[in-house]
Amino acid sequence: MSLLKVENISKSFKTLQVLRNVSLEVGPGERHVIIGPNGAGKTTLFHCITNILPIDAGAVYLDGKEISKLPAHRLVHLGISRTFQKNNLFGDLTVEENIHLALAAKKPYRYDIFSPLTVRSDIRKETNDILEQWEIADRRHVKVKHLSYGEQRLLEVLLAMASNPKVLLLDEPTSGMSPAETAQTAAMIQKLPRSIALVVVEHDMDVVFSIADRITVLHHGEVILSGSPDEIRNNEMVKKIYFGGGAKQHA
Numbered sequence: 001m002s003l004l005k006v007e008n009i010s011k012s013f014k015t016l017q018v019l020r021n022v023s024l025e026v027g028p029g030e031r032h033v034i035i036g037p038n039g040a041g042k043t044t045l046f047h048c049i050t051n052i053l054p055i056d057a058g059a060v061y062l063d064g065k066e067i068s069k070l071p072a073h074r075l076v077h078l079g080i081s082r083t084f085q086k087n088n089l090f091g092d093l094t095v096e097e098n099i100h101l102a103l104a105a106k107k108p109y110r111y112d113i114f115s116p117l118t119v120r121s122d123i124r125k126e127t128n129d130i131l132e133q134w135e136i137a138d139r140r141h142v143k144v145k146h147l148s149y150g151e152q153r154l155l156e157v158l159l160a161m162a163s164n165p166k167v168l169l170l171d172e173p174t175s176g177m178s179p180a181e182t183a184q185t186a187a188m189i190q191k192l193p194r195s196i197a198l199v200v201v202e203h204d205m206d207v208v209f210s211i212a213d214r215i216t217v218l219h220h221g222e223v224i225l226s227g228s229p230d231e232i233r234n235n236e237m238v239k240k241i242y243f244g245g246g247a248k249q250h251a
């Protein structure tokens with residue numbers, strides 16, 4: 001059974017149909033990358049999977065259970081976490097404090113005003129583990145607004161992982177990054193544990209092919225192909241639609 005199943009979902013904004021009978025399945029630990037030209041509906045698909053936007057038709061399942069109408073915080077507890085194209089960080093707090101908050105949000109005691117976060121030894125330990133594991137311990141006291149753009153996006157991925165998700169959705173993790181930051185991010189994504197399935201929207205083809213087990217191609221809101229990296233690379237229709245100049249590529 002697939003871990004995440006998207007079944008025939010459709011979405012319109014007034015008269016503009018943005019998703020049309022989109023289906024995809026993601027297995028445990030799979031790296032599933034979604035590609036497609038600008039405006040194909042990739043971000044809308046993420047919003048629909050996480051019920052930030054209600055779907056018009058179809059259904060989304062996690063572990064066989066329908067989750068289409070569940071609110072975002074319930075989805076996090078069930079094991080779906082995501083990042084956004086725009087950073088969702090607290091710029092005036094340090095790296096360490098942002099990690100504290102992300103970890104505390106998942107704990108049952110988060111509303112206990114008599115237990116300040118800083119004395120919670122489990123949060124301190126988990127924070128240290130994250131800082132060490134991802135080799136950012138030397139940045140722990142830096143305010144997030146003073147990190148480079150690439151560092152901020154990396155931190156956002158780490159925070160999305162703090163909830164120990166089964167599925168992590170990454171929306172254009174390398175957008176706006178320098179080539180060095182892009183390479184660093186791709187390497188980081190490759191290092192993410194296989195206990196987490198990844199669904200990644202990505203434009204950079206080097207990144208796509210370096211991480212994907214499976215690729216789904218969206219075009220005008222429809223899945224035109226889903227297959228292995230080799231199948232995608234060698235498919236004539238994909239070459240024409242996506243690589244053939246019909247699509248505007250990101251800078």
Ligand SMILES: Nc1ncnc2c1ncn2[C@@H]1O[C@H](COP(=O)(O)OP(=O)(O)OP(=O)(O)O)[C@@H](O)[C@H]1O
Pocket residue numbers: 013016018036037038039040041042043044045
């Ligand atoms: N809230 C909205 N209201 C109306 N139209 C919208 C809304 N959000 C997205 N759209 C339109 O839906 C289409 C798909 O947008 P979406 O952002 O999902 O595409 P995308 O594939 O993620 O594009 P990109 O690669 O540029 O991020 C576009 O035509 C966009 O203008």
